[in-house]
Amino acid sequence: MSKNIFIFVKNKNMLSQAEENYLKAIYSLESDLAKAISTNLIAKKMQTKASSVTDMIKKLSDKELVNYKKYQGVQLSEEGKKIAISIVRKHRLWECFLVDKLNFSWDEVHDIAEQLEHIQSETLVDNLDAFLEFPSHDPHGDPIPDKNGYMYKRKKVALSTLNPQDETVLLGVKDSSDAFLKYLNKKNIAIGNTIKVQSIELFDKSMEITINNHLISITNQVAENLMVKELEFKY
Amino acid sequence: MSKNIFIFVKNKNMLSQAEENYLKAIYSLESDLAKAISTNLIAKKMQTKASSVTDMIKKLSDKELVNYKKYQGVQLSEEGKKIAISIVRKHRLWECFLVDKLNFSWDEVHDIAEQLEHIQSETLVDNLDAFLEFPSHDPHGDPIPDKNGYMYKRKKVALSTLNPQDETVLLGVKDSSDAFLKYLNKKNIAIGNTIKVQSIELFDKSMEITINNHLISITNQVAENLMVKELEFKY
DNA sequence: TTTAATTTTTAGACATGTCTAAAAATATTT
DNA sequence: AAATATTTTTAGACATGTCTAAAAATTAAA
Structure with missing residues (x-):
């Protein structure tokens, strides 16, 4: 009662x-x-x-x-950080839900998740997490904190730091503005795509890359905002 | 832009x-x-x-x-009614989601749906509707308005109006208070259950009913708040 | 190191949505 | 139909979160 x-x-x-x-x-x-x-x-x-x-x-x-x-x-403060992380957690879980279950594309979900993140119910978040099978990253490649606030922070570098012939995977974006995400969408660039640097233009640092075996040219500004898996060195 | x-x-x-x-x-x-x-x-x-x-x-x-x-x-006004119905639609769709996908029970979902119904995005509601495969009724048996505000209003009568030997189906509840839903939960009474009236006590109108082949006794107050499919008469 | 520019804070105002207490309108009695 | 009771509205207050304009503190420049 x-x-x-x-x-x-x-x-x-x-x-x-x-x-x-x-x-x-x-x-x-x-x-x-x-x-x-x-x-x-x-x-x-x-x-x-x-x-x-x-x-x-x-x-x-x-x-x-x-x-x-x-x-x-x-x-x-510690308490403030805990709360902030719990909001980030909710935001990213809802983004997963919207993309994976409701067929939104990754450039459409931010404003809706911004609202959903404020829904008050711990059980709801935990059940949603389970329903989505405990995803580790959201559709933009950002890590999702678990119930205790822990998350996998992947080491990422900007695509612009790589050299010709380097091969990597797109893990996320630095600029997550609507305009940039829409651009990527149009160019068919998505998280998880394999990227190989083909050549770099000297005078403007623009890049030719193959992404999913498709050759495209991107400006340095774009390359600076595409975060990729850092290279593994072989000795 | x-x-x-x-x-x-x-x-x-x-x-x-x-x-x-x-x-x-x-x-x-x-x-x-x-x-x-x-x-x-x-x-x-x-x-x-x-x-x-x-x-x-x-x-x-x-x-x-x-x-x-x-x-x-x-x-x-017409416009006001349209908006009210759209909110009811959202509320009931979210309740379906919570029960069908996130494993909540029907007595737990109201407060959460109360928050979710205010999320602003038409696309969200429509995609959710499709994801749930366009349910016609929510977990409490209430009809869900479609995109245009139309809904199936089933004819329901209170269980208390039936007579011994009458057989029907539980379609909804009149009182949807937390206390009542929790009571039903405890007694294993749920929407869709088949109910047969066995006997009615004259002095207090309490009923013996079988629900899912299980015999239980309910007070008249309970029977007045259980809404069931109206009887079909055969001539 | 004094002056100038910038940043941050305060003071006071406004919109939203709520409240209490009192006034006005409607409904009910007698 | 007048008196009483109830309902509804108004008036004025308060909390939240925002703003503009001015004052105070800090930082940068000469």
């Missing part, structure tokens, strides 16, 4: 969507930068104003989800 | 979760009562105060989703 009440009375510990989105943004910036994250950076990432960020940071700091000193930026 | 902008700039026509919930509540009350719905009724249904309802009704009225005259209650 008392169990039902807890479902309907808004849980004090429950975070709003806005709070969750901030945690996720800070987490993503931390992964890239590994230092205290500035107000402006978060504002840019969240497409909002610095003053709004300051307000929210104070709230998150009160809840001890971030460590914050005025003018010195923020870092996630 | 401009397409992306529309995704992120909040669409003027997009309704908030609160607005959607009000429309759904009014729709559900209208189905039961078929007349203008009073402020107090909505307040009770939404577990909120009459003054909050008035505020929201004004907003929905401005958007022409309900017809409202002060002190005279509300009725959904």
